[in-house]
Amino acid sequence: MSELSQAAVKATAPRALRKINTRALMIEGRALLALLLIVVVFSLLSPNFLSADNLIVMTRHVAMNAILAIGMLLVILNGGIDLSVGSIVGLSGVIAGMLLEGLKLNSLDLFVYPAVWVVIVVSLGVGTLAGWVNGVVVTRLKVAPFIATLGMLYVARGIALLITNGTPFSKLNGQAGLGNTGFLTFLKSSPLGLPMPVWAMILFAVVFAVVLSKSPFGRWLYATGGNERAAELSGVPVKKVKTRIYVLSGLCAAAVGLLLTADLSSATPAAGEFFELNAIAAVVIGGAALSGGRGTIRGTLIGAFVIGFLVDGLVLVGVSQFWQQIIKGAVIIIAVALDQLQQTLQKRRSAKAALSPPKPSERMTAPV
Amino acid sequence: MFREAASPDRSDVVLRAVDITKHYGATQALKGVNFEVHRGKVTVLFGENGAGKSTLMKIIAGVESPTSGHLELDGERIELSSPNQAVERGISIIHQELNLCPNMSVRDNIFIGRERRGLFGTVDYRGERKVVQRLMERLEEDIDPNTLVADLRIGQQQIVEIARALALDARILIMDEPTSALSAPEAEVLFKVIKDLTGNGVAIVYISHHLEEAIEISDHAVVFRDGELVATADAADIDLSWVVGKMVGRAAEYDFRDAERDRGDVALSIRNLKVVDATGEGRLAVNDVSLDVRYGEIVCLYGLMGAGRTELVEALAGRGGIASGRVELGGRDLSGTSIAERIDLGIGLVPEDRQRDGLVQSMSVGQNLSLSSLLELTRSFVVSSFISRGREAARIRDGISEVRVKTAGPAAPITSLSGGNQQKVVIGKMLLTGPKVLLLDEPTRGIDVGAKGEIFSLLFREARKGLAVLYVTSEIGEAITASHRIVVMSKGRVIREFDPRTASREEIMAASGESEVGIQPMGTASE
Numbered sequence: 001m002s003e004l005s006q007a008a009v010k011a012t013a014p015r016a017l018r019k020i021n022t023r024a025l026m027i028e029g030r031a032l033l034a035l036l037l038i039v040v041v042f043s044l045l046s047p048n049f050l051s052a053d054n055l056i057v058m059t060r061h062v063a064m065n066a067i068l069a070i071g072m073l074l075v076i077l078n079g080g081i082d083l084s085v086g087s088i089v090g091l092s093g094v095i096a097g098m099l100l101e102g103l104k105l106n107s108l109d110l111f112v113y114p115a116v117w118v119v120i121v122v123s124l125g126v127g128t129l130a131g132w133v134n135g136v137v138v139t140r141l142k143v144a145p146f147i148a149t150l151g152m153l154y155v156a157r158g159i160a161l162l163i164t165n166g167t168p169f170s171k172l173n174g175q176a177g178l179g180n181t182g183f184l185t186f187l188k189s190s191p192l193g194l195p196m197p198v199w200a201m202i203l204f205a206v207v208f209a210v211v212l213s214k215s216p217f218g219r220w221l222y223a224t225g226g227n228e229r230a231a232e233l234s235g236v237p238v239k240k241v242k243t244r245i246y247v248l249s250g251l252c253a254a255a256v257g258l259l260l261t262a263d264l265s266s267a268t269p270a271a272g273e274f275f276e277l278n279a280i281a282a283v284v285i286g287g288a289a290l291s292g293g294r295g296t297i298r299g300t301l302i303g304a305f306v307i308g309f310l311v312d313g314l315v316l317v318g319v320s321q322f323w324q325q326i327i328k329g330a331v332i333i334i335a336v337a338l339d340q341l342q343q344t345l346q347k348r349r350s351a352k353a354a355l356s357p358p359k360p361s362e363r364m365t366a367p368v
Numbered sequence: 369m370f371r372e373a374a375s376p377d378r379s380d381v382v383l384r385a386v387d388i389t390k391h392y393g394a395t396q397a398l399k400g401v402n403f404e405v406h407r408g409k410v411t412v413l414f415g416e417n418g419a420g421k422s423t424l425m426k427i428i429a430g431v432e433s434p435t436s437g438h439l440e441l442d443g444e445r446i447e448l449s450s451p452n453q454a455v456e457r458g459i460s461i462i463h464q465e466l467n468l469c470p471n472m473s474v475r476d477n478i479f480i481g482r483e484r485r486g487l488f489g490t491v492d493y494r495g496e497r498k499v500v501q502r503l504m505e506r507l508e509e510d511i512d513p514n515t516l517v518a519d520l521r522i523g524q525q526q527i528v529e530i531a532r533a534l535a536l537d538a539r540i541l542i543m544d545e546p547t548s549a550l551s552a553p554e555a556e557v558l559f560k561v562i563k564d565l566t567g568n569g570v571a572i573v574y575i576s577h578h579l580e581e582a583i584e585i586s587d588h589a590v591v592f593r594d595g596e597l598v599a600t601a602d603a604a605d606i607d608l609s610w611v612v613g614k615m616v617g618r619a620a621e622y623d624f625r626d627a628e629r630d631r632g633d634v635a636l637s638i639r640n641l642k643v644v645d646a647t648g649e650g651r652l653a654v655n656d657v658s659l660d661v662r663y664g665e666i667v668c669l670y671g672l673m674g675a676g677r678t679e680l681v682e683a684l685a686g687r688g689g690i691a692s693g694r695v696e697l698g699g700r701d702l703s704g705t706s707i708a709e710r711i712d713l714g715i716g717l718v719p720e721d722r723q724r725d726g727l728v729q730s731m732s733v734g735q736n737l738s739l740s741s742l743l744e745l746t747r748s749f750v751v752s753s754f755i756s757r758g759r760e761a762a763r764i765r766d767g768i769s770e771v772r773v774k775t776a777g778p779a780a781p782i783t784s785l786s787g788g789n790q791q792k793v794v795i796g797k798m799l800l801t802g803p804k805v806l807l808l809d810e811p812t813r814g815i816d817v818g819a820k821g822e823i824f825s826l827l828f829r830e831a832r833k834g835l836a837v838l839y840v841t842s843e844i845g846e847a848i849t850a851s852h853r854i855v856v857m858s859k860g861r862v863i864r865e866f867d868p869r870t871a872s873r874e875e876i877m878a879a880s881g882e883s884e885v886g887i888q889p890m891g892t893a894s895e
Binding site: 217227229230235236237293 | 685706707708724727731738753757
């Protein structure tokens with residue numbers, strides 16, 4: 001009996017594997033097709049679209065949304081949502097700006113100018129901390145993720161506004177004498193011709209793709225998103241996983257905060273407003289299910305490129321900002337509607353396939 | 369077959385299913401079934417789980433549409449694309465699962481989707497209430513129409529489900545396991561109602577796992593096996609052994625009473641355990657239970673639904689709060705440990721509801737199998753936080769062959785498996801963690817007899833290697849044939865212990881308090 005089933009396993013495993021991969025490919029393939037369509041249409045409309053310079057500029061725009069979307073994907077894989085990432089972008093940027101301009105210690109009546117690496121670490125730390133608070137509120141206080149992160153959206157933005165008192169920090173160059181130069185030059189540099197945000201995107205994408213596919217944490221994340229109760233009874237540390245994803249989402253947002261601050265050469269408290277929505281859109285276009293358990297880094301990246309290239313392309317060919325919004329919205333809805341349609345078709349097709357009589361080799365392995 | 373329908377001597381056939389097939393993905397649930405329902409008669413469907421009975425009933429009730437074939441009502445071909453269309457034609461169904469809104473009252477549930485209209489199109493609550501009161505009188509149940517369904521116990525919820533179907537005044541009434549949560553007196557009332565209905569010309573289609581009960585009330589018997597209708601007979605001509613023989617089609621009886629028993633030291637020791645009922649009200653679901661399970665021993669927890677068995681095993685697994693008491697695993701106190709830590713220490717639960725608590729439906733067979741032991745499968749050096757693909761694959765292969773899962777491969781979606789094989793995956797997942805004690809809550813629910821036998825032989829095999837097993841069951845036959853010791857629980861307490869080799873069914877069932885439960889009015893409001 002066991003030999004039989006084992007033989008069956010060996011015989012049919014590659015086919016089953018291929019089936020699953022084609023399915024994943026089709027979901028991503030749809031987004032990829034959309035991306036291709038965008039590239040073709042805009043390169044026909046504007047000769048500049050496909051120029052190397054423009055591609056780099058666009059990818060640079062895509063990069064920040066992509067990093068946010070990677071963090072968002074983690075949260076969405078769990079079945080949650082993180083509305084606070086845009087505000088965390090603003091907050092961590094403001095923290096960096098404040099530290100670069102010099103921290104005034106009233107009691108000692110002196111200014112402290114931390115080194116650039118300290119600035120980066122502290123800013124990332126603040127974003128991560130905000131994410132941790134999200135995670136704790138969701139797991140310990142059992143507040144729904146939508147509400148918990150909605151609250152953080154206001155709180156983080158409020159703190160950024162308090163710190164700046166409404167006016168941006170713009171002296172981010174530092175002074176050689178104080179030893180805090182290099183923030184802008186480092187983050188605005190382009191090693192090997194690629195801007196820093198693009199490198200950051202590549203780094204985040206590779207690291208998280210590996211974590212999701214190879215680490216127990218990644219598997220736990222898919223499991224909790226697929227069926228949290230079953231995961232918990234299987235010994236998956238559900239709360240730890242959940243807290244961690246909000247922490248990581250906060251970290252991603254803080255990184256974007258730094259990159260954006262450098263990009264704008266100014267730390268403004270309003271930076272990153274509505275970024276969370278673009279991030280969610282990228283994740284969804286990339287084929288992730290909002291109910292959790294389904295989605296990939298690759299798909300999310302493609303989703304971010306679809307949105308970024310679409311918006312930049314529309315700008316390039318001179319479509320008004322108002323129309324841009326309408327088109328972007330329509331693309332998001334169409335993407336998800338297609339996803340649903342495809343799943344329906346898939347079910348119908350497998351039903352049809354089952355109608356044809358099974359081959360003798362399949363009979364044995366057919367469910368009983 | 370259906371040409372015969374025109375002949376006058378068969379005019380009592382109200383409904384006919386012709387050459388019905390049904391596919392769910394790759395699974396063929398029905399393979400060309402022809403089936404008749406007779407006016408004023410009870411037609412009983414026999415068959416193991418997964419034989420296709422429920423699927424056929426869903427098709428007749430308009431819940432599912434057949435892949436091919438059609439239905440004839442009074443000799444006329446009909447198409448049902450929704451349950452409402454079936455109801456309009458006088459076909460209603462009492463589903464196996466409860467389909468009630470717990471946040472709404474009994475009255476609202478009974479009239480859901482077809483509210484009575486009063487003045488200006490508002491809901492006629494008073495009229496609805498009267499109807500519900502009459503239904504409850506008929507079912508001899510003291511439930512106020514305004515009671516929230518969430519406040520009723522499961523048996524009463526099933527009564528509400530029955531009342532809802534009765535409220536439709538159907539000509540054809542399908543009952544899919546209507547008595548599964550009912551007490552004996554409640555079931556008696558239902559049988560009276562059925563007699564009443566057939567007397568008025570209503571055709572009843574009845575499905576039950578209680579074979580004796582079903583034979584008793586049937587006029588016609590129909591047996592399903594593997595999606596095919598394999599036998600029909602008049603009730604007068606059949607008996608239990610005929611039904612079982614047709615259902616199984618082969619001798620698949622299992623009996624482990626004579627299995628050798630090597631008992632070791634105490635593996636699991638429970639002392640004065642109390643668990644508070646999760647639904648609140650300060651009731652104790654488990655009340656002062658003390659129990660030892662030894663290595664190599666298989667202990668069966670028998671009792672009625674709501675006896676506190678599920679709460680007990682869930683508390684042992686680390687889910688839900690323990691009010692007081694002490695649990696030791698191999699001498700180590702388990703207090704304050706999480707589910708994950710307990711699995712590490714060697715005690716895991718195979719939960720009652722496979723779909724809700726046991727499986728991650730979005731993952732593959734292999735991923736489900738390895739889910740509990742991922743940390744052991746990480747690489748031993750260099751990057752210790754990553755899963756070793758080779759070791760995982762080997763572990764999954766071992767798991768699949770050890771619990772004998774029939775699957776297209778480790779990468780196949782878990783949803784492509786039959787119920788029995790899914791359950792083997794859930795059990796395999798726990799066995800791969802190398803447990804000392806395995807807890808199983810209704811491990812054979814919704815599984816065909818063949819798979820049941822396989823699961824128990826697996827458990828007895830593991831027990832011989834020293835595994836301690838504590839499992840919950842509501843099937844008396846199973847309790848007797850597949851355990852070393854039977855512990856009967858009732859109302860949160862351990863009532864008695866039995867040796868399955870010497871105890872009789874009657875003794876055990878009496879100890880579980882089967883005959884007195886229905887009398888207690890629990891949660892029935894009396895406004």
